[in-house]
Amino acid sequence: MISISSECLRAIEQDAANCYPYECCGLLLGFDRSGPNSELTNSIATATNHANSFDITDAKAGPTPEKLSVRTITLVIPAVNRREEAIRRRRFSIEPEDFLKAELAASEKNLSVVGIYHSHPDHQARPSANDLAQAWPFFSYLIVAVDNGQVGFPTSWRLNDDRKSYTQEQVLVTPEADQNLCPKDSD
């Protein structure tokens, strides 16, 4: 399960719309909490649940969503899609320095880089074969379809240990005021 603030989701939607008809991309910052009985799970149970309408019946077998850590996204950092224009409608690439900037921003805020978002212009919000080839373990891959300029609700995916398939994560959108989801400073 991945929980994202409505503010972060708006930033992704805006980036996807601005980049259309090319793919947008960026980094997702946040934190993980494990276990079905964590206080976070209880908090997000009351959050707005946007059920997504994508058919997941052909998702490959993997750990059940309950076994994945609960992941919360509190900050989104858009990146420049460095792919050449001829293939930018179907591919994205994030430069190492953009990752570095995101890592620095994350450590300043007691967060981690926990995923990558990108858009699929005029294409369904499911990972492509190329996405699979590029994916890393641990990260959440959040995808928004942009259909004729209209941004759809995101799907999110985590690479399974076999590195050949994904588990789809449920996406929850939380109100901006839900600041109790943020981690406390450790000092």
Ligand SMILES: [Zn+2]
């Ligand atoms: Zn993709």
